[in-house]
Amino acid sequence: MAPSYKVIYFNFTGRGEPIRMILTYGGIPFEDSRFEMTEWPKVKPTTPLGQVPILEIDGKRYTQTMPICRYLGRLLKIDGKDMLEDMAIDSAVEIIWDILKIAYERAMGGGNEEKKKQLLDKLHEQMPVLLGKFEEDTKKNGFIATNKLSWADLVFLCGYEDMENLLAGENPFAKYPHLQKLKNKLLENKNIKEYLLKRPTNTMMTAYNLKNDLK
Ligand SMILES: N[C@@H](CCC(=O)N[C@@H](CS)C(=O)NCC(=O)O)C(=O)O
CATH class of the missing domain: 1.20.1050.10 (Glutathione S-transferase Yfyf (Class Pi); Chain A, domain 2)
Known part of the structure; x- marks a missing residue:
């Protein structure tokens, strides 16, 4: 069975978005678990490092944005050839x-x-x-x-x-x-397009949205 993925981050782009974007590009379904800034004091103590993003794979939690992205890049074979x-x-x-x-x-x-x-x-x-x-x-x-x-x-x-x-x-x-x-x-x-069209509204930065540039 394919592993289950869950991304935990603010309802915002920042460090969470590259993880969501790579999963999206690869067509890997994931639970997009978002919370607002105001909820952070409640969420923080439940996280391994007091920080987000977190990627859960089959319920096991992984932290640190770039190592997570690097892992997903390898998984999807969009890493380097050497x-x-x-x-x-x-x-x-x-x-x-x-x-x-x-x-x-x-x-x-x-x-x-x-x-x-x-x-x-x-x-x-x-x-x-x-x-x-x-x-x-x-x-x-x-x-x-x-x-x-x-x-x-x-x-x-x-x-x-x-x-x-x-x-x-x-x-x-x-x-x-x-x-x-x-x-x-x-x-x-196609995957990125679909994701951007259904992505929840970013509550922190609203001046520009990639969605505006979709053809
Ligand atoms: N090196 C970590 C840094 C994570 C980090 O600083 N996350 C910020 C959000 S972008 C955070 O959780 N801030 C809330 C806090 O530290 O209380 C990574 O790249 O994942």
Whole structure:
């Protein structure tokens, strides 16, 4: 019998979404267990590390976003063909999260305007370097990390949506036509399309939804 999967995370994209997106891409049915921020104090003590996301496989709980994604990538054979490609995939995913972490820190930074400005400056300094590298790689190979679709591309798709929200109004991908093309190519996937159409409304970031770009 096929294993049962359950993803436990906020009703929000963030670190939970790459896990949901990879399962979705692979056509693996999963229970999408979401809760609102206000419920977190009740949920936190029930989690192994006081953190989410959690992936449950046949009732056993696994933590840490990227190892979970890496596992699913291997399971679906959208990992690298050798250790060097796996390193390229891991490296791309780290780059995506390096940018996202700054953008999230800025968004969650409360009322400290000076700190927020510093983080925005840091983003403006790093994005052209890091996204510029992805743009060049994607122009050459069609994908973020290797010359065929890998789980890094699905992490990128989620990162694309979060960056559009965290930097709403700035069009962070406007200068990167190949990254936009990749996003559109991924949105042609039937499973992803169906998932986005039925995905519960993200209660925290509402400026941009990948669903808006479905053809
Ligand atoms: N390294 C962990 C970090 C997990 C993490 O920080 N999760 C956040 C949500 S994105 C969380 O649970 N925050 C609530 C808390 O720490 O109380 C991972 O990648 O899964």
